[in-house]
Amino acid sequence: xxxxxxxxxxxxxxxxxxxxxxxxxxxxxxxxxxxxxxxxxxxxxxxxxxxxxxxxxxxxxxxxxxxxxxxxxxxxxxxxxxxxxxxxxxxxxxxxxxxxxxxxxxxxxxxxxxxxxxxxxxxxxxxxxxxxxxxxxxxxxxxxxxxxxxxxxxxxxxxxxxxxxxxxxxxxxxxxxxxxxxxxxxxxxxxxxxxxxxxxxxxxxxxxxxxxxxxxxxxxxxxxxxxxxxxxxxxxxxxxxxxxxxxxxxxxxxxxxxxxxxxxxxxxxxxxxxxxxxxxxxxxxxxxxxxxxxxxxxxxxxxxxxxxxxxxx
Amino acid sequence: xxxxxxxxxxxxxxxxxxxxxxxxxxxxxxxxxxxxxxxxxxxxxxxxxxxxxxxxxxxxxxxxxxxxxxxxxxxxxxxxxxxxxxxxxxxxxxxxxxxxxxxxxxxxxxxxxxxxxxxxxxxxxxxxxxxxxxxxxxxxxxxxxxxxxxxxxxxxxxxxxxxxxxxxxxxxxxxxxxxxxxxxxxxxxxxxxxxxxxxxxxxxxxxxxxxxxxxxxxxxxxxxxxxxxxxxxxxxxxxxxxxxxxxxxxxxxxxxxxxxxxxxxxxxxxxxxxxxxxxxxxxxxxxxxxxxxxxxxxxxxxxxxxxxxxxxxxxxxxxxxxxxxxxxxxxxxxxxxxxxxxxxxxxxxxxxxxxxxxxxxxxxxxxxxxxxxxxxxxxxxxxxxxxxxxxxxxxxxxxxxxxxxxxxxxxxxxxxxxxxxxxxxxxxxxxxxxxxxxxxxxxxxxxxxxxxxxxxxxxxxxxxxxxxxxxxxxxxxxxxxxxxxxxxxxx
Numbered sequence: 001x002x003x004x005x006x007x008x009x010x011x012x013x014x015x016x017x018x019x020x021x022x023x024x025x026x027x028x029x030x031x032x033x034x035x036x037x038x039x040x041x042x043x044x045x046x047x048x049x050x051x052x053x054x055x056x057x058x059x060x061x062x063x064x065x066x067x068x069x070x071x072x073x074x075x076x077x078x079x080x081x082x083x084x085x086x087x088x089x090x091x092x093x094x095x096x097x098x099x100x101x102x103x104x105x106x107x108x109x110x111x112x113x114x115x116x117x118x119x120x121x122x123x124x125x126x127x128x129x130x131x132x133x134x135x136x137x138x139x140x141x142x143x144x145x146x147x148x149x150x151x152x153x154x155x156x157x158x159x160x161x162x163x164x165x166x167x168x169x170x171x172x173x174x175x176x177x178x179x180x181x182x183x184x185x186x187x188x189x190x191x192x193x194x195x196x197x198x199x200x201x202x203x204x205x206x207x208x209x210x211x212x213x214x215x216x217x218x219x220x221x222x223x224x225x226x227x228x229x230x231x232x233x234x235x236x237x238x239x240x241x242x243x244x245x246x247x248x249x250x251x252x253x254x255x256x257x258x259x260x261x262x263x264x265x266x267x268x269x270x271x272x273x274x275x276x277x278x279x280x281x282x283x284x285x286x287x288x289x290x291x292x293x294x295x296x297x298x299x300x301x302x303x304x305x306x307x308x309x310x311x312x313x
Numbered sequence: 314x315x316x317x318x319x320x321x322x323x324x325x326x327x328x329x330x331x332x333x334x335x336x337x338x339x340x341x342x343x344x345x346x347x348x349x350x351x352x353x354x355x356x357x358x359x360x361x362x363x364x365x366x367x368x369x370x371x372x373x374x375x376x377x378x379x380x381x382x383x384x385x386x387x388x389x390x391x392x393x394x395x396x397x398x399x400x401x402x403x404x405x406x407x408x409x410x411x412x413x414x415x416x417x418x419x420x421x422x423x424x425x426x427x428x429x430x431x432x433x434x435x436x437x438x439x440x441x442x443x444x445x446x447x448x449x450x451x452x453x454x455x456x457x458x459x460x461x462x463x464x465x466x467x468x469x470x471x472x473x474x475x476x477x478x479x480x481x482x483x484x485x486x487x488x489x490x491x492x493x494x495x496x497x498x499x500x501x502x503x504x505x506x507x508x509x510x511x512x513x514x515x516x517x518x519x520x521x522x523x524x525x526x527x528x529x530x531x532x533x534x535x536x537x538x539x540x541x542x543x544x545x546x547x548x549x550x551x552x553x554x555x556x557x558x559x560x561x562x563x564x565x566x567x568x569x570x571x572x573x574x575x576x577x578x579x580x581x582x583x584x585x586x587x588x589x590x591x592x593x594x595x596x597x598x599x600x601x602x603x604x605x606x607x608x609x610x611x612x613x614x615x616x617x618x619x620x621x622x623x624x625x626x627x628x629x630x631x632x633x634x635x636x637x638x639x640x641x642x643x644x645x646x647x648x649x650x651x652x653x654x655x656x657x658x659x660x661x662x663x664x665x666x667x668x669x670x671x672x673x674x675x676x677x678x679x680x681x682x683x684x685x686x687x688x689x690x691x692x693x694x695x696x697x698x699x700x701x702x703x704x705x706x707x708x709x710x711x712x713x714x715x716x717x718x719x720x721x722x723x724x725x726x727x728x729x730x731x732x733x734x735x736x737x738x739x740x741x742x743x744x745x746x747x748x749x750x751x752x753x754x755x756x757x758x759x760x761x762x763x764x765x766x767x768x769x770x771x772x773x774x775x776x777x778x779x780x781x782x783x784x785x786x787x788x789x790x791x792x793x794x795x796x797x798x799x800x801x802x803x804x
């Protein structure tokens with residue numbers, strides 16, 4: 001831990017951070033960009049929910065359910081890639097939407113705060129995955145707590161053969177721009193923003209069914225987190241296992257807030273977070289910084305960025 | 314009236330000299346001098362944004378002036394603060410009462426004090442104080458269950474612990490029934506004759522003339538008119554018209570009186586045996602039966618908490634009856650009481666706020682370009698002062714926000730207009746504008762149902778009167794005395 005005191009070590013630290021995140025083509029394309037994809041997708045979903053005044057903290061659980069759904073399709077469906085990939089991703093979105101739908105139902109029917117229910121659903125989802133990869137979905141040899149590798153036809157194509165960057169990045173870009181358009185240009189998007197900005201004015205002046213809008217926003221937000229989970233399975237891991245996500249669902253909340261809930265800005269914020277995370281991993285790997293220190297450093301940087309942004313706002 | 318300390322010669326209890334205050338580019342107060350004498354009532358008048366509230370906030374130590382000086386009982390105060398003001402026996406009762414609804418009267422009474430106190434002791438203190446002041450309040454009742462009048466009494470008692478010598482009352486009569494207003498004004502007079510000083514901030518000229526010894530009129534941050542000894546028999550009493558002219562030097566066009574027997578058309582809204590329940594399950598309106606026809610302006614008079622809010626919400630289609638039948642027309646406009654909560658979204662632009670109307674049923678894309686044109690046209694036609702249609706609604710003054718709401722709600726073909734206190738917090742000119750628009754839509758064939766907290770204003774506008782009291786609704790002849798009695802449950 002004496003590394004803080006030595007200038008040479010500081011240089012080494014930065015060097016490790018640089019090389020781990022953006023300094024080399026492989027780090028940037030195979031590491032950072034790949035990591036930015038789920039952050040962007042979930043971040044867009046969370047922005048939509050927050051804009052509607054619904055505090056979806058359950059991105060992590062919804063991502064896991066999406067991953068489960070995509071894995072099941074990837075293991076059991078056996079046709080061409082043209083059908084397999086869309087089927088896996090649609091299943092993932094439906095899985096995430098259904099998981100968020102539980103919270104949306106509890107909110108609409110019993111008035112359960114979604115902040116509570118989505119957190120609880122995160123725990124249930126994590127335990128569900130643990131059970132599945134040791135039980136019904138475990139690989140045939142029954143040695144490892146994971147599923148079998150999904151069919152090749154269910155895997156997302158790589159954009160660049162020499163890197164791990166996959167077609168999911170195109171989806172993330174399309175989703176972010178579509179969400180932007182939805183919020184800015186369409187009537188449902190306007191209802192969503194109005195309901196979130198003032199539920200009373202939306203109800204009284206706009207005759208907007210706020211409960212329905214909130215329900216839709218939470219479900220849509222879950223669908224995007226689920227899609228992110230499906231893309232992780234079909235583009236990166238090719239199998240389901242525990243700790244499939246290094247907390248994407250939580251980091252994405254910070255991403256959305258940093259982007260001030262603006263879908264297009266989420267893309268930039270997601271990239272920044274991915275840089276911080278891969279850089280921190282690089283420091284752990286090359287400079288021998290313990291991972292806790294790297295993560296604390298990352299969190300510290302986020303705090304500084306957010307505080308600075310708040311001050312200007 | 315031993316609440317007021319004994320005062321000797323009628324010296325200036327509160328003396329403000331050459332006060333100036335700048336907010337950004339706006340000169341809120343410019344060299345304003347104001348003296349409230351001991352043992353007198355001083356009315357402070359002026360239109361919205363004239364600087365009345367700013368001046369009183371400075372007097373109470375809530376705001377620091379840019380220039381000028383302040384004296385309390387002849388003594389110059391250099392670093393004024395709320396603490397100094399309270400120490401000198403000054404109390405300020407705001408227009409929006411600042412009590413905690415879920416706490417009892419006595420809990421609210423001690424709120425903000427330091428240290429430890431025994432409930433029994435403070436209860437006794439409150440009772441003793443309320444007896445001395447002649448303001449009855451039950452210490453154990455939660456504020457939510459107190460009437461507006463009782464809440465106001467509590468605020469006055471709470472103001473400076475140990476007894477007030479100077480009271481600043483900001484629009485204290487809004488939401489009260491005539492008899493309650495008279496009682497309050499009587500109390501104010503009594504307080505002053507006992508040596509106390511009252512500054513009455515109001516836009517009701519009648520009240521000012523009825524109770525005030527001195528009158529100061531502010532206009533655009535400057536003193537426009539001062540009248541001393543108004544209550545003396547010397548004959549210096551100005552008329553309501555004279556006062557109105559000093560407040561608005563621009564000629565006030567007299568509003569055309571509403572025809573008393575309009576050519577009322579078909580019935581567009583009908584309530585039959587309607588019972589309404591609020592969110593907490595409390596019955597607010599019990600088996601109400603009433604109707605309104607095209608061309609009518611139906612006034613709904615009531616003191617706060619009588620169930621009239623719920624009645625209007627039901628007529629706007631926002632509250633489903635728990636019993637009975639409500640028949641509503643297709644095209645309903647609503648002007649709610651709380652602009653920034655129910656009608657506008659502060660951070661949305663004017664265009665987006667205009668787009669709010671009908672947003673619930675709109676399909677497809679938002680036609681932003683035509684909405685922007687509509688908004689520009691409304692700004693033009695309704696004289697809304699706004700830098701552009703792209704600024705947030707919050708940037709507009711209260712009067713202009715209300716104009717925007719009126720513009721949005723009252724344009725186009727309408728069957729029914731429901732307006733809940735549409736002139737709340739507006740000055741004469743803005744109010745006159747609202748009256749004109751409501752008369753217009755009635756003349757164009759809509760039924761108008763309107764509640765106003767100022768009974769005289771309501772009577773000048775309405776063609777029929779309905780009074781709500783404790784959830785019971787009945788029609789009353791549109792005569793001040795009859796309506797005033799019915800508002801308090803009398804026959």
